[in-house]
Amino acid sequence: MKNNTVVLTTLNSAWVTPNSVLDLFLTSFKLGNGTRRFLRHLVIIALDEKAYNRCRIVHRHCFALRTHGDADILWFRDPFTRFIPDADFQIACDYYKGSSDDMENNPNGGFYYVKSNNRTIEFYRFWFSSRETYPKHHDQAVLDKIKSHPYISEKIRLRIKFLDTAYFGGLCELSKDLNQVCTMHANCCYGMLNKLNDMKIMLQDWRTFNSLPLKHRNVSIFTWRVPRFCRKSDIEPKQGLCNSHGMRISHSHVWLAGNLISDNVLLLIVDFFRYITGNVITSIPLGYNANTSDAGDIPMFNKVGSCIDV
Secondary structure, eight states, rough: OOOOOOEEEEEOGGGGGGTHHHHHHHHHHHHSSSSSGGGEEEEESSSHHHHHHHHHOOOOOOOEEOOBBBBOOOEEEEEEGGOOOTOOOEEEEEEEOTTOTTSEEEEEEEEEEEEESSHHHHHHHHHHHHTTSSSTTTTHHHHHTTOOHHHHIIOOOOOOEEEEEEEEEESSSSSOTTTTTTTTOOSOOSSSHHHHHHHHHHHHHHHHHHHOOOOHHHHHOOOOOEEEEEEGGGGOOOTOEEEEEEEETTTTTTOOSSOOOOHHHHHHHHHHHHHHOOOOOOOOOOTTTSSSTGGGGOOOGGGGGSSSOO
């Protein structure tokens, strides 16, 4: 990973109390294999004042933004070796059908890998405009509606791939082999406390697995004890509920680790793509408050490449 890479994720006040989702999220980087180094590149986007204040206590790089969202991805391995080189847009799944090309896969906004190019810029514009076609659907449901649209496959010629749950798993469909898992998403879970408790169990399981002697890990049948609190019988998906989201920016690539959960965020992604492809973004980022006493600590989005001292 290049030194000017930036990892972004978003949090609101509900996720930042001590020993809650934020702490579990940061802990997963420290416990994962080869993931601690990402912390030096991580910028946490705080969606309200409480989240921003808590971020300043536990992490070095914080940014204030007014929108809505959360973060519920645990990182256990560097995922880059599992991405498909020739794809423009790669997304995790709730349930994987066995082929990265199968459009019947169930996309989940918990994890994206996106190359910034003209095809993906136009794709995000189309995705954003499609909210008017499906006004009662949240962004992930809209994506599921348009993923096979001829405009995407024939006009834009976007190369879409779906990520295997063997490596990018979740509570819907587990990454069963802990020797292979890269990330685990607390998806298919209704209720914040249920989500938090199962994330804690996942971290405990990961610690236990890594405490085994190497020879036992390689042949171990050890597996996750989740879902426990997020039992599938209790899952009740509702329109408008949002999953986690975040972004990684490195020259011509953008990696989105979660949901694009509002019109503002979708527009913001397009602006990021324009910046990465060479167009200068001169507007102040959404949520930036020039009057705040902390304004000097908040990096401009059009300076995203320099907002981390590496």
